[in-house]
Amino acid sequence: MSVESQVQPTAEAAPKRLSPAMQSITRVAKYTIVKLVMLFITVVIGVYLTILIANMGGYVDNIMRGEIRQAVADRLNRDPLYRSMQPDARQAYLLSQVTDEEKRLGLDKPFAVRSIGYLAGALQLDLGRALNMSSDSGSRSVRLIILERLAPTLLLMGFSNMFLFFGSIFLALTLSRNYGSFWDKFTVALSPTSSAPPWFYGIFFILIFAAIFRVMPFGGMIDAPPPTNQWDYAMSVLKHLILPSSAIIISSFFISIYNWRTFFLIYSSEDYVEMAKAKGLSNRDVESRYILRPTLPTIITNFGLLVITLWTGAIITETVFSWPGLGRTAFRAIGLFDTPVIVGLTIIYAYLLAMTVFLLDFIYAVVDPRVKIGE
Amino acid sequence: MQALKSAFRQLAGYPSAMIGMILILILIGVGIYAPIAIPYDEAITMWRGGEEYWRQNPRTVPPVWYNWFIENDLPESFDYYSDNTEVATRTDVPREGGGTQSTITYTFDFQADQFPQELIVYMKATFATKKPFVSMLWITPDGREIRVVDVGISQTETYRFGQDTRLTRRIGGLPANQGLFADPNSEELKPLKGIYKLVVDVRTFEEGDTFTSSEFVMHGLVSGWFGTDHFRRDLGIAMLWGTPVALAFGTLASLGTSVITMIIAAIGVWYGSWLDELIQRITEVNLVLPFLNILIMVGVFYSRSIWTMLGVTILLSIFGAAIKTYRAIFLQVRESPYIEAARAYGASSMRIVFQYLIPRIIPLLIPGLVLGIPTFVFLEATLAVLGLGDPTLPTWGKMINDANNNAALYNGFYYWILQPAALLMFTGLAFAMVGFAMDRVFNPRLRGV
Numbered sequence A: 001m002s003v004e005s006q007v008q009p010t011a012e013a014a015p016k017r018l019s020p021a022m023q024s025i026t027r028v029a030k031y032t033i034v035k036l037v038m039l040f041i042t043v044v045i046g047v048y049l050t051i052l053i054a055n056m057g058g059y060v061d062n063i064m065r066g067e068i069r070q071a072v073a074d075r076l077n078r079d080p081l082y083r084s085m086q087p088d089a090r091q092a093y094l095l096s097q098v099t100d101e102e103k104r105l106g107l108d109k110p111f112a113v114r115s116i117g118y119l120a121g122a123l124q125l126d127l128g129r130a131l132n133m134s135s136d137s138g139s140r141s142v143r144l145i146i147l148e149r150l151a152p153t154l155l156l157m158g159f160s161n162m163f164l165f166f167g168s169i170f171l172a173l174t175l176s177r178n179y180g181s182f183w184d185k186f187t188v189a190l191s192p193t194s195s196a197p198p199w200f201y202g203i204f205f206i207l208i209f210a211a212i213f214r215v216m217p218f219g220g221m222i223d224a225p226p227p228t229n230q231w232d233y234a235m236s237v238l239k240h241l242i243l244p245s246s247a248i249i250i251s252s253f254f255i256s257i258y259n260w261r262t263f264f265l266i267y268s269s270e271d272y273v274e275m276a277k278a279k280g281l282s283n284r285d286v287e288s289r290y291i292l293r294p295t296l297p298t299i300i301t302n303f304g305l306l307v308i309t310l311w312t313g314a315i316i317t318e319t320v321f322s323w324p325g326l327g328r329t330a331f332r333a334i335g336l337f338d339t340p341v342i343v344g345l346t347i348i349y350a351y352l353l354a355m356t357v358f359l360l361d362f363i364y365a366v367v368d369p370r371v372k373i374g375e
Numbered sequence B: 001m002q003a004l005k006s007a008f009r010q011l012a013g014y015p016s017a018m019i020g021m022i023l024i025l026i027l028i029g030v031g032i033y034a035p036i037a038i039p040y041d042e043a044i045t046m047w048r049g050g051e052e053y054w055r056q057n058p059r060t061v062p063p064v065w066y067n068w069f070i071e072n073d074l075p076e077s078f079d080y081y082s083d084n085t086e087v088a089t090r091t092d093v094p095r096e097g098g099g100t101q102s103t104i105t106y107t108f109d110f111q112a113d114q115f116p117q118e119l120i121v122y123m124k125a126t127f128a129t130k131k132p133f134v135s136m137l138w139i140t141p142d143g144r145e146i147r148v149v150d151v152g153i154s155q156t157e158t159y160r161f162g163q164d165t166r167l168t169r170r171i172g173g174l175p176a177n178q179g180l181f182a183d184p185n186s187e188e189l190k191p192l193k194g195i196y197k198l199v200v201d202v203r204t205f206e207e208g209d210t211f212t213s214s215e216f217v218m219h220g221l222v223s224g225w226f227g228t229d230h231f232r233r234d235l236g237i238a239m240l241w242g243t244p245v246a247l248a249f250g251t252l253a254s255l256g257t258s259v260i261t262m263i264i265a266a267i268g269v270w271y272g273s274w275l276d277e278l279i280q281r282i283t284e285v286n287l288v289l290p291f292l293n294i295l296i297m298v299g300v301f302y303s304r305s306i307w308t309m310l311g312v313t314i315l316l317s318i319f320g321a322a323i324k325t326y327r328a329i330f331l332q333v334r335e336s337p338y339i340e341a342a343r344a345y346g347a348s349s350m351r352i353v354f355q356y357l358i359p360r361i362i363p364l365l366i367p368g369l370v371l372g373i374p375t376f377v378f379l380e381a382t383l384a385v386l387g388l389g390d391p392t393l394p395t396w397g398k399m400i401n402d403a404n405n406n407a408a409l410y411n412g413f414y415y416w417i418l419q420p421a422a423l424l425m426f427t428g429l430a431f432a433m434v435g436f437a438m439d440r441v442f443n444p445r446l447r448g449v
Helices: A002-016 A020-055 A059-077 A087-104 A111-123 A142-177 A182-195 A198-212 A230-268 A271-278 A283-312 A315-320 A326-335 A339-367 B002-011 B015-037 B040-048 B064-069 B165-170 B235-271 B273-288 B291-302 B306-318 B322-334 B337-344 B349-385 B396-405 B414-442
Strands: B078-081 B088-094 B100-110 B118-126 B133-139 B145-152 B156-160 B194-203 B210-219
Touching: A020 A059, A020 A111, A020 A339, A020 B273, A020 B291, A059 A087, A059 B291, A111 A339, A142 A182, A142 A230, A142 A283, A142 A315, A142 A326, A142 A339, A182 A230, A182 B015, A182 B349, A182 B414, A198 A230, A198 A315, A198 B349, A198 B414, A230 A283, A230 A315, A271 A283, A283 A326, A283 A339, A315 A326, A315 B291, A315 B349, A326 A339, A326 B291, A339 B273, A339 B291, B002 B414, B015 B040, B015 B235, B015 B414, B040 B235, B078 B100, B100 B210, B118 B194, B133 B156, B145 B156, B145 B165, B194 B210, B235 B273, B235 B306, B235 B322, B235 B349, B235 B396, B235 B414, B273 B322, B291 B306, B291 B349, B306 B349, B322 B349, B337 B349, B349 B396, B349 B414, B396 B414
Parallel strands: none
Antiparallel strands: B078 B210, B088 B100, B100 B194, B118 B156, B118 B210, B133 B145, B133 B194
16 A cells, blocks of 8 residues: 555656656757757848848849840850841840840849749758859859869868967967966067958068068969979978968967967966865866866857858958968959859858857757756 | 046056057047148049149159168159249240240259159240240259250140150160269269259240240159159058048947947847847847958948948947847846846836946946957958958058059069058057057956956
8 A cells, every 4th residue: 555655656747747868858859949940040031131232232133234235245246147137136136135144144033033042042052053253164053163162261261270279279278377477478468469450461471471582472372383293282382371371370369369368367266276276286187177178168169160260261361362262252253243152152151150059059068067958 | 437537547557558548649640630731622632633633753662761771862753843942943034026035944953873763844835826945954963964855835735854765865875864864974874963953945936925834843763751652642642541541430330339239238138028039139140141241242232432331340240249248248237236226216228228237338348449449440451452442532451452453562662561551550559559458457357367
């Protein structure tokens, strides 16, 4: 009897209250779905806004119509057959050619329809065909245009930003330990230099190393003609990489160290760090277990955001150094009113950003036991 | 208020902040001086007026102070009007049978080690039927007299020494800018230093005909305090006028962005619920939008006017990462007892937002605002470097853009890039130094760090 009465409540409760593990799973699942939907809506709105802006309320359509008319008329005027036609027939032929060309570029449909088409295509990563641009291999596929430029951008941005990120964290840790030393003051004093963007340092580097000393190339990614030997090829790229990447590194090196140093200093004045020091733990242990560990979520966030910025390239730095990357492609696409390329670049950026934001929540929960997902 | 005062007193303890302050004051001084010295319309005309306004300047030459650093002095440009009594003397003698005989003598000291670019005389005359007759004579320091030209002139006449092939033949095959200055006793080709004279002799032939004026221009190899560009424009205009433009753009953008961001964050936090949610969602959408790309698109498709750019910049920056920071702080402040007290006495929501919430975080706003200024100053320059600078205004970024387009670094026109770059750096450092110090004073978390 007594046994039964003891068992009874649990048996009854089971269908109503899930076990803690199941509770966690449903909580995480619910959170995941809500978060994914929210992020997706954000991406859709963001990309659609970009499409709207890339069209400027029909303004770009008018520019393109004018250009098409001009180009078609120019092409036909060179055609002797066309010139020998009667004026009426000539006009009609010109119009039909213009209409065909507009149809090819989708200008016959109203913008609202086209924009939805762009959006739907973009969301499925079907980037479509460029209007005016073509890849080096001559293809008009936006995917190919982007892929072709991705490697140089990743090389430049990846190299410089990774160096910047890990270099500054390492130096910042050292400085925060030697707070008030000469090098610490030196970094703090130099941090205002980071108010200038990379291209600004870029022109100084070009001036000093390319124009005056002639030891570095003015720009580009490879010698002309490109070396056939693989080793020489790599060396040539490396040589061209030095100036632009140093410009990127130097422009945010000191501010980056300064920010991390301040951040670590704030954390190293926590009571538990004092406690660890009082226990007589080695500097290394204090650093890795009591300073780095609790700051890991912030470090990871920054790293995640950094990875996304790699993708966008550096529009101006690439332009100043004639580096054939995505930044320059974006700039050219805007100049050529090439909406599919602009949208293609934006959608990939938006997806990467959404993915990073999404993943970061889970990574926090993994690295920081104080964080619980969905609460 | 008391807190702000003591904060500023603390700020005075930072030498970098003081240096920054002095630099900012200098910049503001220049920014105020520029529109007074050269009014807006005049500056625009001087910058975009066309060849007529720039003809007296040589093409792409460094500033005069370039001479201080080099051994072989470069000739300085000048522009002498006939009515300038310091350098020119004019005598008018009536001629028998009508008309006058005018003689204008220009005297100048030439002490450079290199030849100038070009010599030009612009003349103006009024006459009824018969063209006035001009003869020019060149007198070198060693007393040689070289006949330059004898020619009948029309109402306005331009005589370029270098383009006169007969003059070239007369002085032994050298181009006029070299031949007229060359030292005859020297083996190598180098200019003779000393006092040169140009005598312009004009005869008009009928009653009432007058020789109005002449203007003697020498295009040297250095010009003005800032040099000239490929259009012969004096870069001084852009250097000077770039200051108020940069300061105005940087300050307005930074102020607009941070103040509006703060107000939106405060309103969102105070009213909460869907408004707060909406603001957060907009911020996330804004994060997806590629900032620079959109700015470039607006510039390319729509308008490159600096005011449009300013508006779009502010619009895109309002819902930035800062809104989250402010929101977190406001969430804490909202729970403070003094807010509760305000509610208890029946303060309206707007009153609480503007009188109680926002003033509380102004100390946090100020460093961010000051640090934001150089970012926006450089943003303006960045857009200009991409060719999206304001089409009418002379700015530092546009100088760099012009220089870049003309391969200034490759061709060795370093002054063209270095001068605006130095000013940009100067501005950036000034605001950043003050901003960093303010951050340390105002931000409680950084106290003693």
